[in-house]
Each structure stands twice: as C-alpha cells, then as structure tokens.
Amino acid sequence: MNIFETLESEVRSYCRGWPTTFDKATGSFLYDESGKEYLDFFAGAGSLNYGHNNPLLKRAVIDYMLADGVTHSLDMNTVAKRELLESFEDIVLKPRALDYKVMFPGPAGANAVEAALKLARKVTGRESIINFTNAFHGMTLGALSVTGNSMKRSGAGIPLVHATPMPYDNYFDGQTPDFLFFERLLADSGSGLNEPAAVIVETVQGEGGINAARVEWLRGLAELCQRHGILLIVDDVQMGCGRTGPFFSFEVAGIRPDIVCLSKSIGGYGLPLALTLLKPELDVWEPGEHNGTFRGVNPAFVAATEALKVYWRDDKLEKSTLAKGEQVGRELTGLVESYPDVPMRAKGRGLARGLQFGDARLAGKVCATAFELGLLMETSGPDGEVVKLMPPLTISDDELERGLSVLARSVKGALA
Numbered sequence: 479m480n481i482f483e484t485l486e487s488e489v490r491s492y493c494r495g496w497p498t499t500f501d502k503a504t505g506s507f508l509y510d511e512s513g514k515e516y517l518d519f520f521a522g523a524g525s526l527n528y529g530h531n532n533p534l535l536k537r538a539v540i541d542y543m544l545a546d547g548v549t550h551s552l553d554m555n556t557v558a559k560r561e562l563l564e565s566f567e568d569i570v571l572k573p574r575a576l577d578y579k580v581m582f583p584g585p586a587g588a589n590a591v592e593a594a595l596k597l598a599r600k601v602t603g604r605e606s607i608i609n610f611t612n613a614f615h616g617m618t619l620g621a622l623s624v625t626g627n628s629m630k631r632s633g634a635g636i637p638l639v640h641a642t643p644m645p646y647d648n649y650f651d652g653q654t655p656d657f658l659f660f661e662r663l664l665a666d667s668g669s670g671l672n673e674p675a676a677v678i679v680e681t682v683q684g685e686g687g688i689n690a691a692r693v694e695w696l697r698g699l700a701e702l703c704q705r706h707g708i709l710l711i712v713d714d715v716q717m718g719c720g721r722t723g724p725f726f727s728f729e730v731a732g733i734r735p736d737i738v739c740l741s742k743s744i745g746g747y748g749l750p751l752a753l754t755l756l757k758p759e760l761d762v763w764e765p766g767e768h769n770g771t772f773r774g775v776n777p778a779f780v781a782a783t784e785a786l787k788v789y790w791r792d793d794k795l796e797k798s799t800l801a802k803g804e805q806v807g808r809e810l811t812g813l814v815e816s817y818p819d820v821p822m823r824a825k826g827r828g829l830a831r832g833l834q835f836g837d838a839r840l841a842g843k844v845c846a847t848a849f850e851l852g853l854l855m856e857t858s859g860p861d862g863e864v865v866k867l868m869p870p871l872t873i874s875d876d877e878l879e880r881g882l883s884v885l886a887r888s889v890k891g892a893l894a
C-alpha cells in the first residue's frame with residue numbers, strides 16, 4: 479500500500495485508471511517517476527489546450543513571480559488583472575463584436591456555472607432551469623442539479639431540484655423534429671413546466687460522451703430561447719478556448735448566448751481561473767453579492783494573458799485544430815470501418831473526438847491497453863462507453879500520428 483491508498487480518500491479516480499506516479503510533464507507528454515513517457519490525449523480534461531509547461535507561458539509566469547508580482551488579490555485591481563481584461567477585450571471580444579462583461583467567480587468550472595445559474599435566476603425572478611440529457615456542468619449542488627449522470631447526482635445527498643432535463647440533439651437518433659417536446663411543454667399551460675429562467679447547454683458534451691450538437695440544433699435552441707424570453711447559457715468550460723477550433727465553441731453556429739462559462743484552458747498553463755461572461759444588461763449584481771476568496775489568482779491571469787497573445791491574435795491555432803480534428807476524425811472512421819462486426823461510432827468536432835463502443839467494457843479495455851502502451855485517454859459517456867481523445871491543441875503532427883497509431887493498436891488489442 480502506498481500513501482495514496484492509505485491516506486487519500488477513496489474518492490480519487492483518475493489515478494485508478496492510470497496506476498503510476500507522474501513526476502514531470504512537457505508539451506504533449508507526461509513522465510512517471512521511473513521515467514516512462516506517456517503521450518497525453520487527455521490534456522487535463524481540457525485544461526491543457528496549450529500543452530504541459532508550455533515554455534512561452536512558463537516564461538511569463540516565472541518572470542512575474544520573480545518580480546514579486548501580486549499572487550493573491552481577491553477582486554482587488556492588479557496590473558495582471560488589468561492586462562488580462564485588456565487582452566480579453568482586444569483579442570477575444572472585440573474581433574467577434576461581443577460586448578460581454580467579465581465576472582470572476584471562483585476558479586473552477588463549477589464556480590462559473592453556479593454564478594451563471596444564480597444570475598439567470600436573479601435577472602428573471604424565475605427558479606427553473608432547462609438542462610439537457612447527458613449534460614455535465616460540475617459537482618457543486620447547483621451545477622449537479624443540471625447534470626445528467628445518475629451516479630454523480632446520487633452523491634448530492636439531497637433532492638436536486640429546479641431543473642428539468644430536455645432531450646439533447648440526436649437523443650432520439652434523428653427520429654423526432656428538434657425541440658418537439660420542449661416547444662410543446664412551453665406552449666401547453668397544462669404541461670407542468672415552470673417558466674424557465676434559462677437553458678444551459680454544452681455545444682459538445684465532453685463528459686456526456688463527446689456528443690456534438692449540430693449547428694442547426696444550436697441555432698434552433700438560440701431562436702427558441704429568444705422567442706420565449708429564456709436566457710441562453712453556454713457552458714464552454716471544456717469546449718471553449720479553441721477545443722473545437724474557434725475560441726468559443728458556439729461561434730460555428732453564429733449564436734450569441736446571454737451568458738458564457740469559461741474555465742479549464744482559460745488559465746493557459748493549467749492554473750485555476752474561471753470567467754462568467756454576461757451581456758451588459760444582465761449585470762444586475764450588487765457589489766459582493768457573489769464572491770469568493772480565490773477570484774484573483776494572478777499567476778493564472780498572467781498565463782491567460784500570454785496564451786491569448788501567443789495563440790489568439792491570428793487564426794493559426796484555430797485552423798490547425800480544425801485540420802488535426804479532421805485527421806483524427808478520418809482515423810476514427812477508418813477504425814470503425816475496419817471492424818464492421820463491432821458496434822462502434824466516431825464522434826466529435828475539432829480536437830474533441832470520441833470512439834463510441836456498443837459494449838462499454840471495450841472502451842475501458844482500449845484505454846487500459848493504451849495506458850500500457852504509453853498513451854493517456856479517458857472514457858466518457860453515461861456508461862463509460864466512449865474513448866475520448868483530447869490531445870493538447872499544440873500537439874505536433876508526428877505526436878498526433880504516433881498517438882493515433884497507438885490508439886489503433888489498442889483497439890486491435892482490446893478486440894483480440
């Protein structure tokens with residue numbers, strides 16, 4: 479027994495699928511303490527879009543720390559925060575003609591979601607939120623109330639209320655018109671559906687199994703929200719910061735959510751940072767009405783600013799993500815075609831890709847085999863039936879090809 483097993487809670491999870499002790503990390507690789515190299519197709523669950531210890535971001539953080547820049551500041555004004563806000567406005571918001579105000583909740587994705595839900599309720603004076611089947615929005619009680627997974631929900635210990643799940647895109651395999659059920663309930667005064675404050679949606683469900691909503695469905699949802707005076711919250715915690723190509727995952731649909739949640743890779747270097755973006759007219763907060771101690775992690779501001787400057791001043795990263803995503807998509811389709819007798823499906827958008835197995839145990843076996851072969855991938859989906867591929871966006875062509883060939887060997891091994 480090691481200290482992790484004796485002292486750390488049973489709640490730990492990733493270390494069970496990857497039973498080694500990691501020590502170092504650079505770019506697309508992690509190394510365990512024996513020096514074994516692992517190619518990382520997990521990328522901190524989407525927190526490491528720019529790779530591990532990215533040298534450009536590291537330089538900025540080290541310089542800041544060596545100069546005794548403020549580390550912790552709650553929501554006091556600091557130079558590092560000013561630079562982040564200026565860069566975010568110039569590089570992200572203005573070029574997209576977006577006029578969001580920026581709120582700093584606590585640093586986790588769940589903090590950004592809680593702030594969004596609370597604000598939507600405050601603005602509308604309504605309680606009810608619409609979420610979607612297989613959604614994942616975090617583990618705090620509000621975020622869990624709009625999350626689908628029954629195992630995660632059961633951890634709440636209290637009823638999770640004030641949220642109504644609706645079918646996500648393609649829930650009925652394309653057999654029903656989009657929003658048939660939702661529209662009907664909204665129109666029917668006998669439906670029992672309370673008037674919703676907001677809809678919360680992921681454009682691609684990461685934890686839910688790499689379910690990519692069609693662009694038409696996202697547009698339809700935005701129109702439905704507008705028609706019915708319901709706020710639209712896009713949770714871009716995992717799919718934002720370029721994971722699907724553009725900075726915001728909803729750009730592809732040309733929609734303008736009322737509220738956007740960002741976390742994970744917005745911190746650039748894997749450092750904790752979250753933002754809740756809100757349309758200016760929704761900014762009805764009283765000073766201090768929603769706060770938290772860790773809303774001013776300045777080294778994360780510095781890394782975030784540098785990441786915006788390095789990767790988002792032009793469309794190079796977006797284009798390369800789309801091209802690499804296509805390559806992964808082709809490889810996955812090729813795998814599906816090579817095993818016509820095994821129920822499998824290729825899924826995803828950009829560099830958020832998945833290989834879904836009819837038999838969930840196979841997905842687990844593929845990831846376990848890949849781990850042995852030095853490739854980190856996790857499973858997702860309600861039964862863990864999807865092998866999830868999320869390499870850093872900065873992965874080189876050679877590394878990507880190497881990972882895909884290990885994936886192919888792992889699938890072969892798991893099916894043998």
Ligand code: PLP
Binds near residue numbers: 614
């Ligand atoms: N929202 C989405 C879409 C996520 O994927 C996650 C985490 O995976 C969260 C929210 C919660 O983020 P955190 O684990 O940082 O609280």
